[in-house]
Amino acid sequence: MTEWEKQGNRTRSRIRSRIEHIFGVQAMTAGSLIVRTIGLARAKAKIGLRNLAYNMTRYKTLVHNGV
Missing domain, CATH: 1.20.5 (Single alpha-helices involved in coiled-coils or other helix-helix interfaces)
Incomplete structure (x- = not known):
């Protein structure tokens, strides 16, 4: 290689x-x-909310640990 x-x-x-x-x-x-939804818009919204929840949790962890 x-x-x-x-x-x-x-x-x-x-x-x-x-x-x-x-x-x-x-x-x-x-x-x-x-993702069990009817329609692409609802699926995008659900995935977006999951991502937002992850980002908020990650932010809380980073702020709490002083990074």
């Missing part, structure tokens, strides 16, 4: 690990990531 490919893998791995953590936390707190 070339040095260029190794650098690309490192970059993608860093991003992927952070994103997978977020989905893992959301899956644990919500029970499942299946």
